[in-house]
Amino acid sequence: MTTPCILCVAITGSLPTKENNPAVPITIAEQIESTQEAFEAGASIAHCHVRDDAGKPTADPERFAALKEGLEKHCPGLIVQLSTGGRSGAGQARGGMLPLRPDMASLSVGSNNFPTRVYENPPDLVDWLASEMLAHDVKPEIEAFDLSHIVQATRMAADGRLKGPLYVQFVMGVKNAMPADEPIFDFYIETLKRLAPDAQWCAAGIGAAQHTINDWAIRKGGHTRT
Amino acid sequence: MTTPCILCVAITGSLPTKENNPAVPITIAEQIESTQEAFEAGASIAHCHVRDDAGKPTADPERFAALKEGLEKHCPGLIVQLSTGGRSGAGQARGGMLPLRPDMASLSVGSNNFPTRVYENPPDLVDWLASEMLAHDVKPEIEAFDLSHIVQATRMAADGRLKGPLYVQFVMGVKNAMPADEPIFDFYIETLKRLAPDAQWCAAGIGAAQHTINDWAIRKGGHTRT
């Protein structure tokens, strides 16, 4: 490993519900408690989604504010990353929490297929989210579901829409998007380093790909997410 | 060059209008005439869009039938490829011409960003278009706007949703999708050959990228499109 490993923990993705996994933390209090455990075990970044009272994904800035406040209190030094992903809201509502100035926020810069639908990140929304992150000094984690997303991030950094150095997460294992494929994983790293030499990267494997991707990320010098 | 070069001509893309380029052939008669010229100059595949009376892109099967009939009469041996692209129609209307049993039809197997919007190819529509191509014995040309589209095509061929050998077109130079980038072009070829050794490929450069991409395609053994 050539760079220090940052262990990144995802608290409550946008998909699981209490019904399919009773262990998933849903309330803000549960989320803070489970993150604190991960933090004490060495996690340094928390990637955060929030839910409404019915347990549905939401981008409600008040929920995010409560989670952020609790994490800052109970996990001092933890990097808090709020999700601007598409399941929690539509259009600019996805970025309504950015004025809270979290340390980081996730940012998708392209569109791709998901298992049963199109994950839509239209160019004008991408640019608006990026401009909000610049305005509120929030560091983006670029979610790269495909190779062009990595290239697009480097173009946005080059023309000033994003502030460098880039931090890119390679996402693999999503049906109908990119599977866990080692030559492609290696080419992701190579392309990112070629187009943005100072960039850093991490990787997330979805579902069955999780263990494989963590393995590759650790071996190849990236950060991992659990 | 290791494979014979197939020169592919695109007649009337979905974007140009008479207003921005009076030389663009729009009526069926104009399209047949200009394709015949390209055919006599050596083109072997014609990638076809059609327009309605107002000059707007359409997927109207009757228009496609008239064009196909004219091309078959005036350009015997020319491979006719009809577009199922998203500008001509929405949903299953995009595949309404497949029962005409053209030699080929274009097929996008993933989604991506275009200059001002999301190019939407939801998974269920992709599978339906592929099944129509199987049912009517139409050979698809896979339009690969990103790396995962190449991978997805090889998965669809492996599980029988597409009939092999694959024929894949790499599309570069579309703003917000993949730019013309030579290491990525080489990796496209390498990945396609690794995952589907019997596949063939061609390449199209959009706008300013056209010349560069034709150059690479000829040098690296693919087919080109003008």
Ligand SMILES: [Zn+2]
């Ligand atoms: Zn991460």
Ligand SMILES: [Zn+2]
């Ligand atoms: Zn997320």
Ligand SMILES: [Zn+2]
């Ligand atoms: Zn072609």
Ligand SMILES: [Zn+2]
């Ligand atoms: Zn076309």
